[in-house]
Amino acid sequence: MTHLKKHLAVFGFLLAAAVPAFAQQVIKLSTTTSTENSGLLQYLLPKFEARTNSKVNVISVGTGKALELAKNGDVDVTLVHARASEDKFVAEGHGVNRRDVMYNDFIIVGPETDPAKIKGSKDVLDAMKKITASGAKFISRGDNSGTDQMERAYWKQTGSQPQGGNYVSAGLGMGEVLTMAAELRAYTLTDRATYIAYRAKTGLQIVVEGDTRMFNPYGIIAVNPKNFPQANYKGAMQLVEWITSPEGQGLIAAFKVEGQQVFFPSYAGNSRGGK
Incomplete structure (x- = not known):
């Protein structure tokens, strides 16, 4: 081996040894469709990834x-x-270090014709009773999402819900359900952020908003590393810390859809679940 080749071989070895130190880490995140459909994650995550040399899947x-x-x-x-499902998840030991991140609200949207005559209502339960009584169609997420869980709680409180073909359990994400509601001229319960992102393409109108029972908080939780030592707990906590930091919270507040703020930061230093 020539002198030059020896130097090149040594350089190649050192370079290969150095690569892992600069390798991009992968963080796997499961999340609700509203954070994706609204465009929030596409806005937030590149900033986090650049700061931490990470790739969030x-x-x-x-x-x-x-x-x-x-x-x-x-x-x-x-x-x-x-929130109830999140607290149960932490209490059963599946997750740690839960933190409040942000909130928005639920709304009921429907066709411009408003067959149930509920537009302008601020009482979600009364409005849902009128939807049932009117024989209008209602499209449900039907996927055990946070929206679906809230909707089921409302129907339980009203004591009734649309029957037969008037109630469609879609088993789909929020964007797809809004599209279906528009096609079928039906009502649905949605988070405000996804609705605004889809408003132009669906033509659906807000008919019920402003009820305090429609408050919609979001939380972030790291998977318990005691259960899954192979999980990227360090990366998970980097994301938890960043999204609740002044930078992350400020970016959430600055995010807008069609010029309107759709998520409101809510972290106040309160974490639950312990390490």
């Missing part, structure tokens, strides 16, 4: 499925919106 599904993926160790961290 997003699985966007309903909250129930997102928590199930985290429970099974298929992801490192989860961002969802169903």
